[in-house]
Amino acid sequence: MLDASIVTETDRLAQIASLPDAPLAMPQQRLERAEGLWARLRRALTPRPADAHRAGP
Amino acid sequence: MADRLPSRARTFRARLSVLAVSSVSAATAFVLFLQFGAADGLDWVDYTRSALILASTFWLAWGAGQGLLGLTTRPPLPPRSDGPPTARTVLLVPVYNEDPVVTFARVAAMDASLAATGHGDLFSFAILSDTRNEDIARREAHWALRLIRDRDAEGRIFYRRRDQNIGKKTGNIEDFILRSGAAWEFALILDADSLMEGETIVEMVRRMQAEPRLGLLQTLPRVINARSRFGRTMQFSASFYSPGFARGLAMMQGETGPFWGHNAMMRIRAFAESCGLPPLAGRPPFGGHILSHDYVEAALLARAGWIVRLDDDLDGSYEEGPENIVDHAKRDRRWCQGNLQHARLVGAPGLRFWSRWVFVQGILAYVAPLFWLGFMFASVAAQMLAEPPDYFPLPNWPFPVFPPDETAKAIGLAVGIFGLLFLPKLLIAADAAASGRARGFGGAGRALASTLVELVQSSVMAPVFLMFQTRAVLQVLTGTDGGWPPNNRGDGRLSLAEAWAASRWISLTGVVSLILLDWLAPGLLLWMLPVALPMALAPVIVAWTSRPSETALMTVPTELVTPPVVAAHQAVLRHWQADPAPDLLPAGLSPLILRG
Numbered sequence: 166m167l168d169a170s171i172v173t174e175t176d177r178l179a180q181i182a183s184l185p186d187a188p189l190a191m192p193q194q195r196l197e198r199a200e201g202l203w204a205r206l207r208r209a210l211t212p213r214p215a216d217a218h219r220a221g222p
Numbered sequence: 223m224a225d226r227l228p229s230r231a232r233t234f235r236a237r238l239s240v241l242a243v244s245s246v247s248a249a250t251a252f253v254l255f256l257q258f259g260a261a262d263g264l265d266w267v268d269y270t271r272s273a274l275i276l277a278s279t280f281w282l283a284w285g286a287g288q289g290l291l292g293l294t295t296r297p298p299l300p301p302r303s304d305g306p307p308t309a310r311t312v313l314l315v316p317v318y319n320e321d322p323v324v325t326f327a328r329v330a331a332m333d334a335s336l337a338a339t340g341h342g343d344l345f346s347f348a349i350l351s352d353t354r355n356e357d358i359a360r361r362e363a364h365w366a367l368r369l370i371r372d373r374d375a376e377g378r379i380f381y382r383r384r385d386q387n388i389g390k391k392t393g394n395i396e397d398f399i400l401r402s403g404a405a406w407e408f409a410l411i412l413d414a415d416s417l418m419e420g421e422t423i424v425e426m427v428r429r430m431q432a433e434p435r436l437g438l439l440q441t442l443p444r445v446i447n448a449r450s451r452f453g454r455t456m457q458f459s460a461s462f463y464s465p466g467f468a469r470g471l472a473m474m475q476g477e478t479g480p481f482w483g484h485n486a487m488m489r490i491r492a493f494a495e496s497c498g499l500p501p502l503a504g505r506p507p508f509g510g511h512i513l514s515h516d517y518v519e520a521a522l523l524a525r526a527g528w529i530v531r532l533d534d535d536l537d538g539s540y541e542e543g544p545e546n547i548v549d550h551a552k553r554d555r556r557w558c559q560g561n562l563q564h565a566r567l568v569g570a571p572g573l574r575f576w577s578r579w580v581f582v583q584g585i586l587a588y589v590a591p592l593f594w595l596g597f598m599f600a601s602v603a604a605q606m607l608a609e610p611p612d613y614f615p616l617p618n619w620p621f622p623v624f625p626p627d628e629t630a631k632a633i634g635l636a637v638g639i640f641g642l643l644f645l646p647k648l649l650i651a652a653d654a655a656a657s658g659r660a661r662g663f664g665g666a667g668r669a670l671a672s673t674l675v676e677l678v679q680s681s682v683m684a685p686v687f688l689m690f691q692t693r694a695v696l697q698v699l700t701g702t703d704g705g706w707p708p709n710n711r712g713d714g715r716l717s718l719a720e721a722w723a724a725s726r727w728i729s730l731t732g733v734v735s736l737i738l739l740d741w742l743a744p745g746l747l748l749w750m751l752p753v754a755l756p757m758a759l760a761p762v763i764v765a766w767t768s769r770p771s772e773t774a775l776m777t778v779p780t781e782l783v784t785p786p787v788v789a790a791h792q793a794v795l796r797h798w799q800a801d802p803a804p805d806l807l808p809a810g811l812s813p814l815i816l817r818g
Contacts, residue, residue, distance in 0.1 A: 174363040182370060182381040184348060189403030189490065191396055191498040194522055196570045 233476030236295070240287035240474060247642065248280035251635055258631045259604075267604040274597040275635075281590040282642045284583075289463070289646030292470030293653055300533055303432040307424050309407040311487070312346045316394045318387070319355050320414040322365040323798055328417050331790035333373050335420030345423070346406065347375075350394050351383035359383060368798070391483075392499055392515040403490045413484035416443065419538030419787045426487045429533065437492040437528025438520065441539035442468045443485040446780050446788060450714050452767035453545040455679050458672055458776040460543070462663060466650045468534040478576040479530040481523075483516035485539045489528070493519070496526035502566055507559050507698045514560025517584060518567060521577035538785065545714025546768035547683065548724045551690040558588045558694040588695050591688045598750065605743035644677055662779035672775045679767070685756040686763055689728045714768055721764035732757025 198205070255275045259268030313332065317325055329347050336342045349366060353359045366381040373379060384397060395411065403409075408430055410423060418441075426439055442464060448457035472479070497519040502509045512518055520530045544550040561584035567573075568581045651673040653659070655666035663669040716724070735754045739747045756763060780788065 174360070174367055178363050178366055178381055181376050182366060182379065184380045184382055184398070184402040185405045187402045187405035189399050189494045191399050191403075191494045193498040193500040194496065196500060196518070196567055197503065198569065198571055 229476060232297075233474065236291055236470075236473040236476075240284060240291055240470070243287040243290070244280050244283040247283035247286075247638070248276050251279035251638065252276040254631050254635045254638075258629075258635070262608060265607075267600055267607060271597055271600045271604065274593045274600065278590060278593040278597065279639065279642070281586055281593075282639065285467075286642045286646045288470035288474065289467045289650065290470070291473055292466040292468065293646070293649055295469070295473055297469065297472055297534075299535075300429055300531065301432040302425070303428045305428075305431075307341055307344060307427040307431065309427055309431055310344055310346070310405070311408040311410060311423070311427055312348050312406040313410045313412060313423070314348050314350060314395060314398060315412050315414065315416075316350045316352065316391050317362070317414050318352045318391075319358050320353075322358065322362040324795065325414045326362075326365045326369045327794040327798060328415075328791050329379065330369055330373055330794045331787050332418060332420065332423075333375065333379070334790050334794075335418075335787045336423060337420070339420045339424045341424055342420075344427070345378075347379045348398060348402070349379070349381045350398055351381065352387035352390070352394050353383060354387065365798075368802075372794075389499075389511055392512065396498070399490065399494050403494055406490055408487050409490050409493070410487045411484055413541060415542040416484050417446070417540040417787050417791060418485060419785065422536055422538035423487075425536065426533075430487055430489060433529065435527070435529045436489065436531060437496070437523040437526075438479070438481055438486055438488045438530045440480055440482060440486040440530070440532045441536045442532065442534050443482075443539045443541040444778075444780060445543040446540045446785075447542050448545065449770055450545040450768050451679075451771045452547055452550070452683075453543060453714065454771040454776040455676055455767075456543050456550075457778055458663075458676060459680075461778040461780070462654065462669070462673070463647055463650050465534055466646070466653075468532060472532045472534050475532070475576055475580075477529040477531065478524045478574050478580075479520065479532045480580070481516040481520035481530060485541060488523075492523060492526070492528045496522045496528065502563070507701055508563055508566050512560075512567075513563055514557060514584070517561075517564060517580060521567075521570075521573050521580065524574045524577055525572050538787070540780070540785065540788065546716050547686060547690075547764045548716060548721070548768075549714060551687075551694075551724075554687075554690065555694045555697070558691065559698045561585055561588055562695065562698050588691055591691045592695060595688065595692055598753065601746060601749075602739065602743045605746055647673055647677060662782065664774065664777035664782070668775065668777060672777070675775050681752070682756050682763060683767065685732075685753045686725065686728060686760050688753075689731065689757060689760070693727075713770070715770070716765050716768040718761060718765045721768070722761040725760040725764050728757050728760040732760065 252272050252275060255272045256264070256268065259272065313329075315325070315329060326349070329349065333342070333345075333347065336345045349362075351359065351362055353362060362381070362383070366379075370376055370379050370381075384394065387393065389396065408427060410418070410426070412418070422441070426441070429439060430436055443460075444464075445453075445457040445460040448454045499512050499515055499518060499522075501511050504510070523530050544553060561581075564581040564584055568578050651660075651670050654663065654669055660666040660669035663672065722729070732754050735750070736747070736758060739750055739754065784792075
């Protein structure tokens, strides 16, 4: 008779083949600059207030 | 020849020599073509064509230089520990809807191969399933139990299936590290079709132990089990040419080596500390999850100060390849999107210069064919725009003045470009004949004949690849995918109808190109024929190359002597297929079994 002792193959596998509990942190790396290349280029080419003042009328 | 230069100086010299060869070749091609174009006066089309020739030749020469470098130099032997391996190592087998019988039989074969080294107890396997198909998942559970029972591997072979396959393969590995990474020191990352000899794996552990700064050690996998004409040609190329090119690559990259995603061993702690990949801002194709993660992980390990190394001398590392052009193009489509996405990462903070150049090379691998296509278009435009020669340009001068004939330069340039394509392969064949390596390929005569046939076959297939790559780049840039016809046969064989469905657009492009060339630029017809004719015949080429190969040409060493782990895999597979473990899957009770 089938009773509660019946398990699926998946359950059985979970019993005998579960990965060990040994966590390791994996912090996310920074891959992109906070500011994109175009934004940096635009900023570099935009006259700052001091430059604008120096340019004068 | 191994030399005594310090490692960094040797790497610098290797890079400089290939850069010099490439730059000189590209500059020569540029000047020759300008002179050719100047015969009837220079205009913007000539400058455009010359610039395209410059870029294309540089790229071709870069590859050829790498091959020549590999042929003429030997990197010094890497440090290894002679003592017994002591580090606990896990072999990671990510699976995704693969046939579990074939895949798990590979695990059984590698486990047996490791046991034969006497160090089997140090090694575990983790089968990391991302399978979405429930039927296949049920079969995985069954065959994983069978695998553990047959190998007596409870507590040594692990299996888990994720509920959601977030982040695909990268997420799969990351999930493993987050949950269980601290239990092992090293991890050997495999693909579902990877096979590696136990001795090779043990040797990798020794090398990892001998160099504590080594974060990742990549092997050069050889393609095995190819059956079709296309598959065996690729298998021959991978076995015959790749070691030379890989040696050149190993010399140039130094400690900033590659990671090709599988058949590589990593130091888990280094990987965990350095390689947590964030999704990129924005939407695909350039945003979202990083697709070609392996290149990025290699760059991140190098950024964190770890050595990433390709040891091309390690034998006993195998993988399987696509059996036809369509499957190859499908894989290439994925790689193309992944590589183009790296455009976002070329400027990532803190990367080593070589890592950035590797990203650029990966992008160029897909963009460079477009240079050739652009060159062909520009050449047709030049023919159409060319004005008829003026033989009497001087007023009141009764004799004709003929423009200088620069045809010889164009022919010289074409010969030079074909030389860059063919010479490294021919030199590798000569070297194999002289060194005795050709014996593994059926002898010097057969190896040379195989090389010549491979050159012809790859030249005929090149225009078809050119079109598939062009389409892939355009699809990625426009965020579309044209879809692919299904391939139902396991052996990869394609009928003419299936080949037509997959490549009719190439064929039509080829036919239309030939008609337009004949009409608009008949002088170019002969020059364009080697490109346009294979395009027109694409379905025939796709179907023909997918047929089983029955020639003695393209023989590789693994066909002459079956490697032990490959033989073990075949034996396990035969055994399991003959006896699918009725005690694990009783009739009428499937998929249930009784406990105890």
